Amino acid sequence: MTEVVSPAHIAESLTELWSPRVVAELDDSYVKVAKVQGTLAWHSHEHEDELFYILKGSLTIEMEDRTVVLHEGDTFVVPKGVRHNPVAEQECHIMLIERKSTLHTGNEVTAQTRSLAEQLRAV
Structure with a gap:
């Protein structure tokens, strides 16, 4: 992928x-x-590790020992091994940076879990 992209527009x-x-x-x-x-x-x-960057809106990341609230322009890294639950009260647009080996919902499988093939589909 060597083209200019706009994460916010996508x-x-x-x-x-x-x-x-x-x-x-x-x-x-x-x-x-x-x-x-x-x-x-x-x-x-x-x-x-999993990096969250907020493009639009706000996102709460619940963790067992604390909760963080991210707003547009904020970045937060959830360290490897930390149980977390992302929550958005209103529509939120996020950018993630993750190693290619990262499974969407870790070892938990839910109706919202997406495979890597689904994540690689054309936008």
Whole structure:
């Protein structure tokens, strides 16, 4: 992927909630965008950190020992192994940077879990 992309415009165009799409890759990581609202699922990524960047709106990330609230322009890294649950009261657009080995909802499988093939679909 060597084209100029606008993560904000791509996130805006998405029609599915909690369905990340890969918009770029660098080394062993993917850059993904998603449109989210409601609750995803409690999960963790045993071997990978997960970077959240808020393109639009706000996102709460619940963790077992604390909760953080992110607003447009904010970034937060959930460290590997930390159980977390992303929640958006209103529609929120996010950008994620994750290692290519990162499973969408870790070892938890829900109706919202998306495979890597689904995340690699054209936008």
